[in-house]
Amino acid sequence: MKDKTTTMMMMIYVRDKRRGTHDPRFAHRRDISTMSQQAVALQNYNNELVNCIEDLCSKREELNRQIKLEEEEKERLQHDIRVFSGKLSKVNESLAQRMAARATFDRTIAETEAAYTKILESSQSLLSVLKHEAGNLSKASEPRKKEP
Incomplete structure (x- = not known):
């Protein structure tokens, strides 16, 4: 920063000397004026930097809020999945038992019909x-009839 200030003052000195407006008696005023302008520019940069940082922090907070909402939704969905998985497991187990019972009924009916068919055939015979x-x-x- 000091190099820039020194460079700036040298440029002003050279400019004023070319114009013929360089007066050593008022050099300190120009230095103060230049320093004031630099201070204002520095303050503007600082304000802009603070605004940018505040904007980034605000955007980060909004992003954190959205992340928290999505994490809560994820937890709800995972809970629902666990609940539905449990229900599905129970339904599958019940379904398997019922299908086994149906197969037993089918086998018993087939055997009974076959036995009944044999009974009918035997009865007919x-x-x-x-x-x-x-x-x-x-x-x-x-x-007996007598034969003639």
């Missing part, structure tokens, strides 16, 4: 045999 025997018995119990 028995009825047929019974009719045949009844016919034979009827013939045997009829009186």
Whole structure:
């Protein structure tokens, strides 16, 4: 910073000397004026820097707020996933039990229908045999006709 100030003063001295307006009696006034201008410029830079930092801090706080909201949403969703996973597990278990029971019903019904079909076939055979025997018995119990 000192180098810039020295360079600036040298430039003003050279400019004033070229113009012929350099007067050593008023040099300190120009130095004070230059320093005041530099101080104002420095203060402006400082104010601008502070504003930029405050703006960045504000944006960071807004971002932190959004992050916190999204983290809360994430936690809610993870909780819901755990709850739904538990429910899904229970439903799958119940479904498996019911499907096994249905398979047992299907097997029992099939076996019963097969046995019933065999009973019907046996009954039909028995009825047929019974009719045949009844016919034979009827013939045997009829009186014999005499032959002429």
